[in-house]
Amino acid sequence: EPEVTQTPSHQVTQMGQEVILRCVPISNHLYFYWYRQILGQKVEFLVSFYNNEISEKSEIFDDQFSVERPDGSNFTLKIRSTKLEDSAMYFCATSFGANTEAFFGQGTRLTVV
Amino acid sequence: RKEVEQDPGPFNVPEGATVAFNCTYSNSASQSFFWYRQDCRKEPKLLMSVYSSGNEDGRFTAQLNRASQYISLLIRDSKLSDSATYLCVAFTGGFKTIFGAGTRLFVKA
Numbered sequence: 547e548p549e550v551t552q553t554p555s556h557q558v559t560q561m562g563q564e565v566i567l568r569c570v571p572i573s574n575h576l577y578f579y580w581y582r583q584i585l586g587q588k589v590e591f592l593v594s595f596y597n598n599e600i601s602e603k604s605e606i607f608d609d610q611f612s613v614e615r616p617d618g619s620n621f622t623l624k625i626r627s628t629k630l631e632d633s634a635m636y637f638c639a640t641s642f643g644a645n646t647e648a649f650f651g652q653g654t655r656l657t658v659v
Numbered sequence: 660r661k662e663v664e665q666d667p668g669p670f671n672v673p674e675g676a677t678v679a680f681n682c683t684y685s686n687s688a689s690q691s692f693f694w695y696r697q698d699c700r701k702e703p704k705l706l707m708s709v710y711s712s713g714n715e716d717g718r719f720t721a722q723l724n725r726a727s728q729y730i731s732l733l734i735r736d737s738k739l740s741d742s743a744t745y746l747c748v749a750f751t752g753g754f755k756t757i758f759g760a761g762t763r764l765f766v767k768a
Contacts, residue, residue, distance in 0.1 A: 579756065588761065589703060594754035601754040637702055645691040645750040650702040
């Protein structure tokens with residue numbers, strides 16, 4: 547069964563450092579999303595991406611965040627200067643169509659120290 | 660008002676019980692709705708889509724009432740393996756997804 551793959555599974559970084567989280571979407575999916583989930587809290591939408599551009603972003607997705615699909619396969623989330631409060635599980639999800647079922651990767655646990 | 664609101668739970672039920680989860684959404688422009696389940700520290704996994712006509716998948720039945728902006732999930736004949744957090748999800752159209760905070764279910768032997 548096709549699946550969304552995320553790397554790394556766990557990343558520890560120092561405050562102020564840049565991190566890049568990677569996602570390989572299901573091959574025929576066209577819509578890509580990033581979410582985060584702080585431990586014990588709800589899943590929060592960060593950004594959606596279609597046709598090589600951001601479709602929508604939340605208030606959380608400020609100038610410290612960026613997304614791209616540099617090589618047509620990997621979909622990446624970059625956090626430029628991490629803060630302690632960026633510590634969370636980050637999930638990538640992809641879907642074939644707009645507003646259709648999205649399938650999630652296993653997540654990257656980001657710990658900022 | 661929260662954009663997607665769910666019963667907080669937890670629901671503690673014996674095996675074989677029928678359990679119902681409720682969810683309301685505030686944005687009347689929301690177009691698509693789903694139920695996901697999430698096990699502890701794992702990714703959300705799609706359980707089922709929700710349609711106005713209602714849909715059923717084995718022991719699971721989902722209903723959508725657009726007039727009331729209300730979504731439900733019914734689980735019949737609960738199994739131990741149904742223990743998880745159930746997430747109500749709305750796409751607002753414009754590619755934004757809103758998750759409810761989830762309802763925890765514990766099924767006991």
